[in-house]
Amino acid sequence: MTTILPLVLENVTVRKRDKTILKDISLNFAPVGFTIVMGPNGSGKTTLLRLMHGLERPRGGSVKWSSSEREARPQQAFVFQTPVMMRRSVIDNIAYPQIAHGVSRATSSSKAADWADNVGLAHVKSIEATNLSGGERQKLAIARALINQPELVFLDEPTTNLDGKSTREIEGILQKAFNGGTRIIMTTHDIGQAKRLATDVVFINRGELCEHSPAEEFFGATQSSAARAYLNGDIVE
Amino acid sequence: MIDVWEGILQAFRLVYSLDRDLFEIVLLSLYVTLSAVIVASLIGLPLGAWLAVNRFRFRRATIALLNALMGLPPVVVGLIVYILFSRSGPFGVFGLLFTPTAMIIAQVIIITPLIASIAHQAIRDLWAEYHDLLISLTTSKKQRMKTLIWDARRSLLTASLAGFGRAIGEVGAIMIVGGNIDHVTRVLTTAIALETGKGDFALALGLGFILIGLAIAVNMAIHVLSKTERGGQW
Numbered sequence: 311m312t313t314i315l316p317l318v319l320e321n322v323t324v325r326k327r328d329k330t331i332l333k334d335i336s337l338n339f340a341p342v343g344f345t346i347v348m349g350p351n352g353s354g355k356t357t358l359l360r361l362m363h364g365l366e367r368p369r370g371g372s373v374k375w376s377s378s379e380r381e382a383r384p385q386q387a388f389v390f391q392t393p394v395m396m397r398r399s400v401i402d403n404i405a406y407p408q409i410a411h412g413v414s415r416a417t418s419s420s421k422a423a424d425w426a427d428n429v430g431l432a433h434v435k436s437i438e439a440t441n442l443s444g445g446e447r448q449k450l451a452i453a454r455a456l457i458n459q460p461e462l463v464f465l466d467e468p469t470t471n472l473d474g475k476s477t478r479e480i481e482g483i484l485q486k487a488f489n490g491g492t493r494i495i496m497t498t499h500d501i502g503q504a505k506r507l508a509t510d511v512v513f514i515n516r517g518e519l520c521e522h523s524p525a526e527e528f529f530g531a532t533q534s535s536a537a538r539a540y541l542n543g544d545i546v547e
Numbered sequence: 548m549i550d551v552w553e554g555i556l557q558a559f560r561l562v563y564s565l566d567r568d569l570f571e572i573v574l575l576s577l578y579v580t581l582s583a584v585i586v587a588s589l590i591g592l593p594l595g596a597w598l599a600v601n602r603f604r605f606r607r608a609t610i611a612l613l614n615a616l617m618g619l620p621p622v623v624v625g626l627i628v629y630i631l632f633s634r635s636g637p638f639g640v641f642g643l644l645f646t647p648t649a650m651i652i653a654q655v656i657i658i659t660p661l662i663a664s665i666a667h668q669a670i671r672d673l674w675a676e677y678h679d680l681l682i683s684l685t686t687s688k689k690q691r692m693k694t695l696i697w698d699a700r701r702s703l704l705t706a707s708l709a710g711f712g713r714a715i716g717e718v719g720a721i722m723i724v725g726g727n728i729d730h731v732t733r734v735l736t737t738a739i740a741l742e743t744g745k746g747d748f749a750l751a752l753g754l755g756f757i758l759i760g761l762a763i764a765v766n767m768a769i770h771v772l773s774k775t776e777r778g779g780q781w
């Protein structure tokens with residue numbers, strides 16, 4: 311299905327100033343899957359996603375796609391923890407990746423209108439995006455990420471600001487994209503959500519990989535004590 | 548004591564009598580200033596965007612230079628343009644001295660750094676906000692600049708209006724390169740300087756009020772136009 315996966319991280323280390331943010335991480339992402347990345351605040355989840363997307367450079371180790379990095383990037387999309395609202399209408403925000411990749415104005419607009427519908431933003435599609443609420447911003451960012459039908463989408467806590475109904479809607483959209491063949495790598499603090507969506511789980515703590523296991527294993531009998539404590543709702547030290 | 552009231556009356560009298568000379572002076576003021584603003588914006592806005600988006604060796608120095616050029620004394624700009632375009636100067640063959648074109652050139656030199664500098668600040672801030680998204684979407688440098696210029700359009704309009712404000716009130720440079728020739732290069736500011744020199748304070752003041760009115764009118768017109776603006780591609 312995909313041309314850029316598998317994605318292999320080998321002994322990756324990320325440092326910022328004098329701080330080691332990710333330490334010696336090795337991971338293998340299969341061509342198909344819905345990976346959930348979990349870990350306490352500040353454990354390095356955002357940094358890990360940004361690293362894989364090429365927004366951070368590793369200090370050591372390597373990030374390897376099955377194609378060149380140049381070819382891999384256009385096949386990926388990223389939904390940031392705090393989505394960027396461009397100073398233009400909702401519909402033009404959603405259409406932007408299409409326009410940037412040379413799709414005609416008419417085609418991209420009608421596609422964007424469909425996506426506005428899909429994520430429940432049809433009623434606000436003509437207003438400027440900076441006026442949207444936190445939850446609406448997340449929905450916009452997801453529509454904008456999916457419009458070019460990337461092979462792989464990174465999502466950084468996409469439902470953190472959403473209420474139950476919106477969360478379900480977004481999960482439905484992601485599930486649909488996944489069923490349609492999109493590879494998804496997503497962070498969340500919502501354990502219920504992870505159980506609903508994950509095919510496999512990556513758990514990191516303090517910049518170190520604790521485990522990467524299939525979902526049923528992770529939620530059944532997780533091996534790392536940090537993950538067990540996290541799932542139990544204990545404070546992870 | 549100069550009578551301000553007399554000046555206001557004089558302004559109304561000039562406007563109501565539809566004075567042909569006044570009309571000519573106002574039109575030339577608008578022509579010179581708006582031309583200068585358009586040319587300076589075409590240079591300054593992309594330059595500001597380019598400086599915000601590109602990393603190169605002397606970037607900081609270039610920005611510092613740009614900010615320094617904002618404070619360029621207009622009289623000196625006028626003098627330099629005068630020397631360059633005088634009959635014996637390097638551009639003398641064009642015969643542009645004492646024409647509106649020379650005045651436009653001088654004003655472009657004066658306001659381009661101002662427009663570019665304000666544009667640079669606005670676009671730098673927006674770039675900081677958009678950076679990750681535009682990098683993530685693998686946009687080309689050209690696309691980034693287009694996107695940033697379009698999305699910063701309101702701030703950029705303010706930059707151009709600041710240039711307009713500086714140019715319409717400028718007198719030193721255009722006096723030198725234009726020569727304040729009646730029916731040829733006389734504009735509101737040079738006319739005010741002339742009338743003041745002659746001691747006709749009421750007329751000078753009247754022209755001054757018209758100048759202020761003109762500046763406000765242009766600002767308001769552009770403000771209204773930008774409000775009704777429809778969304779576009781970039």
Ligand SMILES: Nc1ncnc2c1ncn2[C@@H]1O[C@H](COP(=O)(O)OP(=O)(O)OP(=O)(O)O)[C@@H](O)[C@H]1O
Binds near residue numbers: 326327331354357
């Ligand atoms: N530019 C930076 N300079 C120094 N430290 C940084 C920088 N960026 C991130 N960090 C640190 O790296 C660590 C990991 O940050 P990261 O954002 O990846 O965590 P996270 O797992 O996404 O947390 P959260 O669940 O709160 O989103 C944090 O301790 C953070 O303070």
Ligand SMILES: [Mg+2]
Binds near residue numbers: 355
């Ligand atoms: Mg994070």
